Amino acid sequence: MRADAKRNYDRIVEVARTVFREQGYDASLDLIAKQAGVGPGTLYRHFPKRDDLIDAVMQSWVDGVNETAEKVLAHQGSPRDLLLAWFEEYVRLISVHKGGPAKITCAMGDDGSPIRTKCEVLRAAGDRVLDRLRAEDAVRDDVTALQVARLVGGVATVADQSELDLAAVRPMLEVVADGLLK
Amino acid sequence: MRADAKRNYDRIVEVARTVFREQGYDASLDLIAKQAGVGPGTLYRHFPKRDDLIDAVMQSWVDGVNETAEKVLAHQGSPRDLLLAWFEEYVRLISVHKGGPAKITCAMGDDGSPIRTKCEVLRAAGDRVLDRLRAEDAVRDDVTALQVARLVGGVATVADQSELDLAAVRPMLEVVADGLLK
DNA sequence: TGCTAAACGGAGACAGTCTCCGTATTGTTC
């Protein structure tokens, strides 16, 4: 990659991160280009689809996912507490940007999505939590990590679109957790 | 309302019903206007916001909701069967149009939404099912009909956006049902 | 039949996506 190309690439991602945070994932891409001081052509050459840009923005986010999972697993408590703690962190993780829950949950099952790899990390983290619970025989074993991700992702999506706060989300997560535990 | 106005109103709703069914709730409104043989101005005068048009389209749908609820309640079986039957019908009802689950679930908590009244009918139907289960002391009583609607709506939203079929949705509904039952 | 309030409709302003292609920059080769 040529030096100027890399410069622009980085600049666009940095601007996009800010704009997405402020306006959500459906912010105008031309605006991001302008704010980054490049033409729309440049943006679209680097990131042909919106999801490609989102993927680049999420790069740093992935580290946080693993850290969070570790922290949750380190915490001692009942299986129910563990599951709920993970659910809450999961919702928080995918809700950092408006539109995130729907985007991520949707991409999770879509093999062709550019942000698929990021979702994979998220799912793997969820799997670690589930494995721990399965080892304790605390959770029903006919449910996959993908299904759990979709259940919690569904709750997060509704919360995101209806602008609910964590307090309103919590009881719904409890229902899902109780339905999952043996 | 003047005769020609009513004529156009009805024509637009009829066309919108078809177009929404074929293309989902985010179909172009100008296209609907053109197809109905009116100018965009006419469409926007009758339906200032997209949701106003959706609301009109849903008018006939409301009857189906009540019928379905009655049918589910008439069916004999365990509380779990009843709940699952209702969930499946619920998902089916709100998924007739692409984008429907998100739209309806979101509007359900939004006092200012034009389609609020339609959602009210849906929630009331869900409440009838819940009441029946509460009478049998089969379901936890710290959960409201709105929360249940959001849980199932969340599953339906994910299914809609990820284009999952009912077979894939069923196990997730089971988790929600089990979490809800005592 | 004439009048007025109501309704129409389409031109066009505005915003967002995305592409094409002439121009500019990079980095390599001699």
Next chain:
DNA sequence: GAACAATACGGAGACTGTCTCCGTTTAGCA
């Protein structure tokens, strides 16, 4: 350090969708 590919740039503009304004038409009443 000059010349030359290869690579990248950027902005004009095509396209699509939303929504409004306002001159024109029509319905319904007196």
